[in-house]
Amino acid sequence: MFLGDNLIVYLVLALGGALAVGNIAALVRPPKAQLDQESNSTSEENESDSTDLAKAPVARSLVMAIIGATAAVWSIASLLK
Numbered sequence: 001m002f003l004g005d006n007l008i009v010y011l012v013l014a015l016g017g018a019l020a021v022g023n024i025a026a027l028v029r030p031p032k033a034q035l036d037q038e039s040n041s042t043s044e045e046n047e048s049d050s051t052d053l054a055k056a057p058v059a060r061s062l063v064m065a066i067i068g069a070t071a072a073v074w075s076i077a078s079l080l081k
């Protein structure tokens with residue numbers, strides 16, 4: 001079997017790590033506001049049409065980062081057993 005009996009543990013490690021790192025990165029470095037220079041509309045119209053948030057929701061991002069970190073630590077502990 002590919003990667004032996006630990007395939008699911010490696011997948012949980014990868015997904016948990018990505019979940020933790022991605023949410024922490026969203027909190028630390030929010031996306032820059034991108035101005036649509038091709039459009040001649042005002043900034044108020046651009047903001048109402050956009051589905052992107054100005055910054056990540058803090059509570060949700062922290063909860064998801066904690067869940068991801070817990071999954072990653074748990075999978076590391078399972079690999080080291």
